[in-house]
Amino acid sequence: MLTITRKLEFDAGHRIPDHKSQCRNLHGHRYTLEITLVGAVIEEEGSSDRGMIMDFSDVKALAKQYLVDVWDHAFLVYAKDEKVREFLQSLPGHKTVVIDSIPTVENLAQTAFNILKAAYQDRYGTGLRLHKLVLHETPNCWAEITE
Numbered sequence: 001m002l003t004i005t006r007k008l009e010f011d012a013g014h015r016i017p018d019h020k021s022q023c024r025n026l027h028g029h030r031y032t033l034e035i036t037l038v039g040a041v042i043e044e045e046g047s048s049d050r051g052m053i054m055d056f057s058d059v060k061a062l063a064k065q066y067l068v069d070v071w072d073h074a075f076l077v078y079a080k081d082e083k084v085r086e087f088l089q090s091l092p093g094h095k096t097v098v099i100d101s102i103p104t105v106e107n108l109a110q111t112a113f114n115i116l117k118a119a120y121q122d123r124y125g126t127g128l129r130l131h132k133l134v135l136h137e138t139p140n141c142w143a144e145i146t147e
């Protein structure tokens, strides 16, 4: 199977409300995102992206538009983490993203996968789709989804 992968990074804050240890505290990570796409190589004569599954600059532009620019320097808060949501709302103009599940790297990877899956799906009629997403919370810890 031929795939292409684009790596992007962003910074975000979170906390795991019921965690037994350190992760219950407000803190942040430099997340690394790896987006892997599969699809037929574009064969259209004279096309700028001929010979490519997708131009890497387009992979990046869509990832930024739908996810990275939305989450970068935001606090990713669990919808039911009432105390932190209240606090964040009290800060004028604070960049907050409410997540439906506890923002572990597993759940953030799943949320990111769902958002980006819709963003890349069949953009050129080449069967282009998101095949895999890897989200690193630290250099040593990550979650990976393949579909």
Ligand SMILES: [Zn+2]
Pocket: 014, 023, 027, 028, 029, 137
């Ligand atoms: Zn953390």
